[in-house]
Amino acid sequence: MFRIEPQGPDLPAATALYGAGEARCVTGRPAPIDKCYAGPVIGVVVAGRFDYRGRHGAARATPGTVLLGAAGEGFQCRHLDTEGNRRAVVALCPDLLAEVAGEGGQESDFAVSVVPPSRAAAPLYGAVRRAAAGRALDEEAVIDLAARALALGRRSRPVEPSRVERRGVLDVARHIDEAYAEPCGLAELAALGGFSRYHFIRLFRAVTGESPRQYVIGARLRAAADRLIDTAEPVTEIALDVGFNDLSHFNATFRQAFGRAPSQWRRSA
Numbered sequence: 001m002f003r004i005e006p007q008g009p010d011l012p013a014a015t016a017l018y019g020a021g022e023a024r025c026v027t028g029r030p031a032p033i034d035k036c037y038a039g040p041v042i043g044v045v046v047a048g049r050f051d052y053r054g055r056h057g058a059a060r061a062t063p064g065t066v067l068l069g070a071a072g073e074g075f076q077c078r079h080l081d082t083e084g085n086r087r088a089v090v091a092l093c094p095d096l097l098a099e100v101a102g103e104g105g106q107e108s109d110f111a112v113s114v115v116p117p118s119r120a121a122a123p124l125y126g127a128v129r130r131a132a133a134g135r136a137l138d139e140e141a142v143i144d145l146a147a148r149a150l151a152l153g154r155r156s157r158p159v160e161p162s163r164v165e166r167r168g169v170l171d172v173a174r175h176i177d178e179a180y181a182e183p184c185g186l187a188e189l190a191a192l193g194g195f196s197r198y199h200f201i202r203l204f205r206a207v208t209g210e211s212p213r214q215y216v217i218g219a220r221l222r223a224a225a226d227r228l229i230d231t232a233e234p235v236t237e238i239a240l241d242v243g244f245n246d247l248s249h250f251n252a253t254f255r256q257a258f259g260r261a262p263s264q265w266r267r268s269a
Helices: 094-103 122-132 139-151 163-178 186-193 197-208 212-230 235-241 247-258 262-268
Strands: 018-025 033-036 041-047 050-054 057-061 066-069 074-079 085-092
Touching (some): 018 122, 066 122, 085 139, 094 139, 094 197, 122 139, 139 197, 163 186, 163 212, 186 197, 197 212, 212 247, 212 262, 235 247, 247 262
Antiparallel strands (some): 018 085, 033 074, 041 085
């Protein structure tokens, strides 16, 4: 069960890792309103303007602003007009946040309360908006979202894989190259290398330049391209055989990678 506030409505739970949805607040009172977070929350302002105060400071919240809060943390809002505000919200599983923070050598608490609209805020804004709109985030995306939020206001440390860690990542990459059509869940891939989920994502990106999910997609797309050239098999059959469960996703991803839809690419190859 995920909520923004202890007495608030439940947010739809996409997985055991997070719940997401939209929240609207309409009030005709200019006086500050005191509230409290039920659990770790990442919210983004979609519409409206209001003054916001959290544990780590206060700011004017406008569209694009990211708001961060921890379990039990009090916060205060003061609206500037009678139109209220609209926010997209992701409530995270506390255990997930603690896991990511622990692997990163951080406290399991956000270092800032408010992030104004900026380049740093944009990835969080996009991820939260997608999740709140019902577009499910996979395990890797949720962990990345938590890591980005925890990193705000903190000095990041570069990832320098050891020789053993590099070898472990390359072993996993080799497994993906050979078994790309099989389910490649984050937890399973991390376990193959002997890593925790969060540490695996960081190491894999440092060694290969891509996230595990991107690498899996790339391997599947290369296999699909080979079969489009070497066989006359239907596009749908190829897409399913290489590991895509959704034809529209395959078509869109293939076009993004190769510049043309699969059928067009096959004719021009």
